[in-house]
Amino acid sequence: MRNTMKVARWEIKRNLKNKSFIIGMFLTPIIFLAFLLLPDLFSSDEEAATTKVYVNEELGVYEQLEAAAANTEWRMEQTDVTEQETEAALGTEEDAAYVFIDEESVETGQVTVYTNEETSSAFMDEVQILGGPLQMLQIEQLGLTPEEAGIVAQGIVFEDAAVASDDEGLFSENMLKRVIPGAFAAVVMLSIVFTGMAIFQSASQEKKDKIAEIILSSLTPADLMQGKIIGYFVLGLVQVVVFIVIALPVLIWKIDFPVIEYLLVPELLVLLLIAILGYLLYAALFVGIGATMADMSTAGNFQGFVMMLPFSPFLFIGPVFSDPSGFFAQLGSYIPFTSPGVLILRLSLLEEWPWVEIIIAIAVLIVSVWIFMKLAGKVFQTGILMYGKNATPGEIWKWIRA
Amino acid sequence: METMLTVEGLGKSFKDKRIIGNISFEVKKGEIMALLGPNGAGKSTTIRNIMGIMYPDEGSITFHNSKGKGIPRNKIGYLPEERGLYKNVKVMDILLYLAELKDYPLDRAKQRALDYLKKFGLEGKDKVSVEELSKGMGQKVQFIAAIIHEPELLILDEPFSGLDPVSQELFKEEIRSLAANGTAILLSSHQMNLVEEMADRLFLIHRGTRVIYGPLSEVKKEYANFKCSINGTNSLELLESLPEVERVQQNGESAVLYLSKHIQPAVWLKNLPAELDIQELSIDRISLHEIFIDIATDKNLLKEGAELHA
Numbered sequence: 001m002r003n004t005m006k007v008a009r010w011e012i013k014r015n016l017k018n019k020s021f022i023i024g025m026f027l028t029p030i031i032f033l034a035f036l037l038l039p040d041l042f043s044s045d046e047e048a049a050t051t052k053v054y055v056n057e058e059l060g061v062y063e064q065l066e067a068a069a070a071n072t073e074w075r076m077e078q079t080d081v082t083e084q085e086t087e088a089a090l091g092t093e094e095d096a097a098y099v100f101i102d103e104e105s106v107e108t109g110q111v112t113v114y115t116n117e118e119t120s121s122a123f124m125d126e127v128q129i130l131g132g133p134l135q136m137l138q139i140e141q142l143g144l145t146p147e148e149a150g151i152v153a154q155g156i157v158f159e160d161a162a163v164a165s166d167d168e169g170l171f172s173e174n175m176l177k178r179v180i181p182g183a184f185a186a187v188v189m190l191s192i193v194f195t196g197m198a199i200f201q202s203a204s205q206e207k208k209d210k211i212a213e214i215i216l217s218s219l220t221p222a223d224l225m226q227g228k229i230i231g232y233f234v235l236g237l238v239q240v241v242v243f244i245v246i247a248l249p250v251l252i253w254k255i256d257f258p259v260i261e262y263l264l265v266p267e268l269l270v271l272l273l274i275a276i277l278g279y280l281l282y283a284a285l286f287v288g289i290g291a292t293m294a295d296m297s298t299a300g301n302f303q304g305f306v307m308m309l310p311f312s313p314f315l316f317i318g319p320v321f322s323d324p325s326g327f328f329a330q331l332g333s334y335i336p337f338t339s340p341g342v343l344i345l346r347l348s349l350l351e352e353w354p355w356v357e358i359i360i361a362i363a364v365l366i367v368s369v370w371i372f373m374k375l376a377g378k379v380f381q382t383g384i385l386m387y388g389k390n391a392t393p394g395e396i397w398k399w400i401r402a
Numbered sequence: 403m404e405t406m407l408t409v410e411g412l413g414k415s416f417k418d419k420r421i422i423g424n425i426s427f428e429v430k431k432g433e434i435m436a437l438l439g440p441n442g443a444g445k446s447t448t449i450r451n452i453m454g455i456m457y458p459d460e461g462s463i464t465f466h467n468s469k470g471k472g473i474p475r476n477k478i479g480y481l482p483e484e485r486g487l488y489k490n491v492k493v494m495d496i497l498l499y500l501a502e503l504k505d506y507p508l509d510r511a512k513q514r515a516l517d518y519l520k521k522f523g524l525e526g527k528d529k530v531s532v533e534e535l536s537k538g539m540g541q542k543v544q545f546i547a548a549i550i551h552e553p554e555l556l557i558l559d560e561p562f563s564g565l566d567p568v569s570q571e572l573f574k575e576e577i578r579s580l581a582a583n584g585t586a587i588l589l590s591s592h593q594m595n596l597v598e599e600m601a602d603r604l605f606l607i608h609r610g611t612r613v614i615y616g617p618l619s620e621v622k623k624e625y626a627n628f629k630c631s632i633n634g635t636n637s638l639e640l641l642e643s644l645p646e647v648e649r650v651q652q653n654g655e656s657a658v659l660y661l662s663k664h665i666q667p668a669v670w671l672k673n674l675p676a677e678l679d680i681q682e683l684s685i686d687r688i689s690l691h692e693i694f695i696d697i698a699t700d701k702n703l704l705k706e707g708a709e710l711h712a
Binding site for chain 2: 003006010013014017018205209210211213214215216217218219385
């Protein structure tokens, strides 16, 4: 164990002194924030560009129209420009529209609107709001009693009364309570898995630099392998801390939500346990496969396939979202490679946690971690000393059976 | 002299192929023991079995002077044949890491590292990244790494490969002085001239089995018969008819006569016939190099002797 810690310390120190690792560590949260915030910046740009709406009306309902459009981002103005002159007038304006309302509009129920190319694309939807006051005019002309007019003007509304939802949309408070710990666990797992991928490089580098035999004259292959796994685990946590320090203040400021309060719940422990087990499983894979490869650039199909396994939970994202307790969600929870991702996703979506399933899935995961660590140990032991060539699946199988 | 390492009846097979078999030798304190053999003879396999990097199928390896079972890794220095260093780290960092792995106190390791860097002409390179070193410098750093923790037993697998003559001399010097200070040294090589100068005893291995084992001086006495080189116009028949000549290698005017064991050079010279045309004549022992080539190329000139002693 002492030797394991020496290796772990060395891997941590070596990476923290490595410029590209440091840059990557700070770049990840920054890129994350950029993706989160950039679309926001663009959309707020669009909101700021208000449409100028010129109204030429002869019915004396301008005030009602203005009231109806109170919630829009328009700047409304009355105008005397005639329909013939609009083309010229629009040519000089940016994001503007001309609305012509006369007796005919009320009779036929059709209003002519002139827009130019810069007019916001959402405008034609928004402009329907002006229909209200005009409809009132129509109704008045039909000579209905005010009660009748009221009923007609109310129109018919389809009310959303879905059974399961008490009161919530996607980001209602209850939902966030579950999503925040889940998202955090996912960030933790992704960070350590991505950092863990460096294990793979580190193992194959050991061979490329031909230092493995020197190192192994001082400790056992098992020490070396465990040291690497622990070292990169800590590096992954360092990444998480950096991520939190950079991203969390921005998130709190942006979402305006008591994130911390929702984050520090007992459920988080279960989610983190799943994330850590997931890391150990993938770390075993990476370190084993890394030891079979002479060089990153010569990775065979087999190695490439194994490298893709941590991404296999993505296969289940669709089915799990559509039914978090469905067959595919359950299946994904029991397959070792998909279970960390699928479990974290499911537990973020489900209100009632299926504890029996969770316990079985975690048990499966623990057994798998143990088995894969053993296998990786065998592959690592032989592979790390095989210089100059990649191992074939056949050879790897032989080492495992040896 | 105190024995540090005993290897007895070591054997190892890969699949059905026997790589080494029945290898037995000892390494003693303060001596340089050479493990010799052509490429693929099984030298590195033997060493890897000693270091526990491979597990032997048969035989035993005993480290004297160490309590408990297992390999006393902290007391052994090892320079493997396939060697290198992490690329993107500083020279001092890697030396200290390797010393730490051997549980050697870091402050002493640091001082030793600086001393040796200076000794090997790498003063001021301790803060340089390994990837900036030339191949020769890298070799020196690897050598320092192998001895930084003052090992009692030092195992060097082809330490001279890829070194220029100046560095070879430096290494030779250092290995000798380590032995003089009591380190037991097991040295594998195929550079006979170097071994001939340094080794106290040698073990010659070919096709995984022992060919010769013993002190260098005795080996030379035993196997290195005299040979006589003559320049002059002589017929092959005449040369072959000379007394005590086992074999003749003739190439135009020059001929090499391999003489039988136990001849006395002075007596033999005195008995040369008068009709022999001698423009030049030299007489000396067959070198270790020739013995080695002889064995490696299966000429078996020494087979008789080898069998007697194997």
